[in-house]
Amino acid sequence: MDKNKYLAIEEVIKQQFYLKYNRVLTSTEEVILQGAIENLPYEQIANKLYMSSGTVRNIASKFWSQLSELYNQKITKVNCKYVIENILKSEKNSEKEQLYCIEIDNENNHHPQGIVMIIDDYIENLKFLKQLLEKEGYHVRSARSAKMAFLSLEESLPDLILLDILMPSINGYEICKIIKADTKTSHIPIIFISALNDTIDKIKGFQLGACDYITKPFEEIEVLLRVSHHINLKNQTIRLEEEIKQHEKTIEMLYQSRSILASVLNNSCCGIAVLEAIRSSENAHIIDFKYYLVNPIFATLFNIKKPNIITLISSLKECVFCQLEWIEEFIKVVKTNIDFRDTFLFQGKKYQMNVNKLGDGITINIIPLI
Structure with a gap:
């Protein structure tokens, strides 16, 4: 039984004891009552009171007799918890107050x-x-x-x-x-x-x-x-806690999504890259692209350093993958949102390239052809 309920039960008994016998519970009776509710043996109750077990039993016997008289039913150490809980329920439903x-x-x-x-x-x-x-x-x-x-x-x-x-x-x-x-x-x-x-x-x-x-x-x-x-x-604190929980869920989802994406990219048999447009500071025209992300297949195929999913600063023109005529096609993809397809030979092997717009840049998917 939790402490709140015990205190409520104790309050009920104290009030009714006072009304019936014009006295309050003694500290010894309070400990006996609590021990009975917790199903403690008399030896443990006696230890708490620094008394002998026999003395505690004698005091308890008189106490249970008075409780029995108070509630017009037989109350003992064994059944007091059940009886008093019922008393509490009836008190709770009363309309006295x-x-x-x-x-x-x-x-x-x-x-x-x-x-x-x-x-x-x-x-x-x-x-x-x-x-x-x-x-x-x-x-x-x-x-x-x-x-x-x-x-x-x-x-x-x-x-x-x-x-x-x-x-x-x-x-x-x-x-x-x-x-x-x-x-x-x-x-x-x-x-x-x-x-x-x-x-x-x-x-x-x-x-x-x-x-x-x-x-x-x-x-x-x-x-x-x-x-x-x-x-x-309090309401602001609750809203802030809810926002923090939602933010934590979002972060967890992002981590999961990132983990899934990394797994897909790292295990893909195709070369995959994401490029971001480089624009002129004078007229905002696209003048080049820089690597934002590459997977290991793409990095290995075209000899790009750091073959993992990271941000790369190098210019597209500096990559052996790039053919100059492709830059104009890539720019068109960003401007028109129309996909670009092409096939090419590289180191004696044939590949298909699919280019799609992504934000202010493009995604490149290199598929080996047999």
């Missing part, structure tokens, strides 16, 4: 300004912030306890959390620590709200992962500006 319990979003509703969760046990703060933010188009979900907050986060995630520091049972610092420790919720920006003005308290909040701090009494403009700023910043 009405407006201030979990407010789950309707998936069909669109909230352009964003979704804000307010965690505060003080009802006046909830009313004020809820009305203020809803006027500006935000959807607001409220929770008056850590238990309700964790249950709400299990259902769906808000865009931002306003978190009061002085909370009963579990304070705002502990809630923030738990939220930031969970990978599902760690990205949610948290703004602390409190009447505390001490610098140490602010530093502690930032160290735990909070992004901002609002002090009471609230200034409406300040609240709206800070909420808007951090939601916009």
Whole structure:
């Protein structure tokens, strides 16, 4: 069971114990409860408490009796996890907290300004912030306890959390620590709200992962500006992460394409070259071509150095492959986008040459003829 759910269960039991017996759980009872939920033997629970196993069993026996009385059913160390999970489900579905319990979003509703969760046990703060933010188009979900907050986060995630520091049972610092420790919720920006003005308290909040701090009494403009700023910043971060992921995918595809292209060129039985036009600086007319890419067959056939797929600076006229009358034909291909075909003899062998336009240059495919 994850820590959030355990804390929610513990919160339920603490509240109902207090209502029933007018007391809170002792630290020993808390450890026994957690150990039972984790299916630990009494010996391990006793080691955690630095007590004897017999003493822990006696305390646990009274504790299970009180739990059984509280929930009107037999509860033991063996079945407590199952029984308490059912209790939690019933608590989750109860309507005791009405407006201030979990407010789950309707998936069909669109909230352009964003979704804000307010965690505060003080009802006046909830009313004020809820009305203020809803006027500006935000959807607001409220929770008056850590238990309700964790249950709400299990259902769906808000865009931002306003978190009061002085909370009963579990304070705002502990809630923030738990939220930031969970990978599902760690990205949610948290703004602390409190009447505390001490610098140490602010530093502690930032160290735990909070992004901002609002002090009471609230200034409406300040609240709206800070909420808007951090939601916009979160959305920008999400968009940037998506763009980075898309960019990484594009790079990966390019690497794969380049690898495939290199494999095709290196294993081709034909000579392949890509040439880029060289234009005059005076009138932009094509005066020559330079090699941009050649495969090993082409480089070996025409004695071009560095027989691999790289950029080559040498002029076409400097290559033994070139016949002067071809340059004019190559220029025509670039100008007219009409392919050029020819056959020629080279070192006693016959070849067919296919030339096609590619950007501001050409591709040459040399096919040996038998």
